[in-house]
Amino acid sequence: MTPTFHLTDQQMYDLLQPAGNEPAHLHLQTCTDCQAELTNLRESLLNFRDATTSLAAVAAPRYPPLASRAATWFFGAKVWAASFATATAVLAISISVFHPIHSRPGTDTAATTSIPQAALAVESDDALLDGIQQDLSTSIPPSLEPLAVPTASSETSTQN
Amino acid sequence: MTTALIDAPAIPSSSTHEPLPATLSSIETLHDLYAGRIFRFLLASLRDRDAAETLTQETFLRAWTARDQFRGDCSAATWLTRIALNLARDHTRTNRFRFWRQVAQTAVQAEDLAAHLPQKGTSTEASLIAHEQLALVWKSVAKLSERQRTVFLLRFVEELELADIATITGLPISTVKTHLYRSLATIRSQHAQSSSKTRKETV
Numbered sequence: 001m002t003p004t005f006h007l008t009d010q011q012m013y014d015l016l017q018p019a020g021n022e023p024a025h026l027h028l029q030t031c032t033d034c035q036a037e038l039t040n041l042r043e044s045l046l047n048f049r050d051a052t053t054s055l056a057a058v059a060a061p062r063y064p065p066l067a068s069r070a071a072t073w074f075f076g077a078k079v080w081a082a083s084f085a086t087a088t089a090v091l092a093i094s095i096s097v098f099h100p101i102h103s104r105p106g107t108d109t110a111a112t113t114s115i116p117q118a119a120l121a122v123e124s125d126d127a128l129l130d131g132i133q134q135d136l137s138t139s140i141p142p143s144l145e146p147l148a149v150p151t152a153s154s155e156t157s158t159q160n
Numbered sequence: 161m162t163t164a165l166i167d168a169p170a171i172p173s174s175s176t177h178e179p180l181p182a183t184l185s186s187i188e189t190l191h192d193l194y195a196g197r198i199f200r201f202l203l204a205s206l207r208d209r210d211a212a213e214t215l216t217q218e219t220f221l222r223a224w225t226a227r228d229q230f231r232g233d234c235s236a237a238t239w240l241t242r243i244a245l246n247l248a249r250d251h252t253r254t255n256r257f258r259f260w261r262q263v264a265q266t267a268v269q270a271e272d273l274a275a276h277l278p279q280k281g282t283s284t285e286a287s288l289i290a291h292e293q294l295a296l297v298w299k300s301v302a303k304l305s306e307r308q309r310t311v312f313l314l315r316f317v318e319e320l321e322l323a324d325i326a327t328i329t330g331l332p333i334s335t336v337k338t339h340l341y342r343s344l345a346t347i348r349s350q351h352a353q354s355s356s357k358t359r360k361e362t363v
Contacts, residue, residue: 009341012348040351041344044293047277048301049317051294054276055268056200059209 006034016042187227191220194237197318198244204313205248209266215251219244234327241318242328245310252306270298296354300347307331308346311339 007015007024014021015028015038028034198219202212222243223230230239274291301309307329314325326333 009345009348010337013341013344037348037351040293040355041348043290044297044347044351045316047290047294048273048297049319050278051273051276052204052317053200054278055273056196056203058276059203059212059268060196060199061213 006031007037012038012041016045187220187224190223190236190240194240195220197237198240201241201313201318202244202248203268204317205245205310206251207268209268211251211266215244215247218247222247234324238320238324238327241314241320242330245328249306270295273298292354296350297347300350301343303346303350304343308339308343311336312343315340 007027011021011024011027015024028038195216199212199216202215202219203209206212206215219240223240226243230236274294277287277290277294279287301312304312310329311325311331314320314328315322320328322333322336325331325336329336331339
């Protein structure tokens with residue numbers, strides 16, 4: 001059955017507002033059906049609002065203040081960064097201890113099996129150092145060369 | 161200008177166009193003032209506690225990151241509600257939400273709402289009538305389209321002015337009114353059907 005309304009939806013909406021609607025008010029004074037419907041509708045909407053508000057108030061999570069949350073985050077980030085730095089340092093130390101980059105002569109057993117290569121490496125190192133020394137010596141201008149030993153010059157002068 | 165149906169709780173009026181504070185302490189104040197209201201709107205819209213809680217936090221996070229874009233041409237409450245509404249729309253459009261809504265343990269049912277009905281009348285009959293009225297509105301709201309539901313909740317639960325609802329939804333005031341009348345028509349229809357059914361049962 002299709003329900004019959006005495007008041008339009010707009011009039012009913014206006015009646016739900018405190019200001020109301022003049023023609024609708026006039027109809028309402030003479031129509032008990034609309035009076036009952038308006039009362040029912042108003043109560044329903046009030047109940048819905050009150051219950052929703054009450055439920056939301058109960059169900060709402062209790063958050064700590066934002067500032068303290070931000071402080072917690074900042075402190076947490078600091079702790080995390082410190083932990084990360086410590087872990088990295090420990091990892092680096094353990095790598096350097098258990099996996100030495102340069103083998104030490106005399107302690108490495110594998111070095112005994114490859115003596116010729118080691119000797120060659122030492123030889124080439126010496127040659128490299130000599131080369132560097134030579135380059136440095138030639139690049140020094142004569143004015144910056146070490147002074148002659150004074151005793152030698154005095155000897156020559158006395159000889160004259 | 162329309163006025164509120166019921167006295168609003170201790171929440172600042174949405175009509176006051178206060179500037180959005182930029183400092184952390186001010187955003188904290190903003191959160192303390194409006195988190196309850198945003199949560200209520202999202203809970204009524206989504207009918208899921210977890211989703212409402214997540215999106216409430218997301219609303220304030222978005223507001224905080226986009227605070228420079230706030231021009232102050234509406235109230236902070238209106239701006240926050242608009243962000244919340246956009247988030248709720250994005251959320252409801254995902255298939256994940258449609259699926260989990262059916263099985264979510266945090267989904268709000270009509271009985272949950274009924275448990276929070278104010279005990280105005282002491283008689284059992286008054287209590288039963290109140291439960292029935294609430295169930296009818298609950299059922300009717302579920303039948304509304306997304307826009308009708310949003311407009312209905314903003315007017316009859318949040319008690320916002322039509323101009324604020326228009327700002328939040330991005331709709332003209334005339335369209336907001338149309339949605340309100342249609343939502344009211346759905347609720348009236350449900351009430352009328354229920355009344356005629358009750359009359360038939362008693363005859």
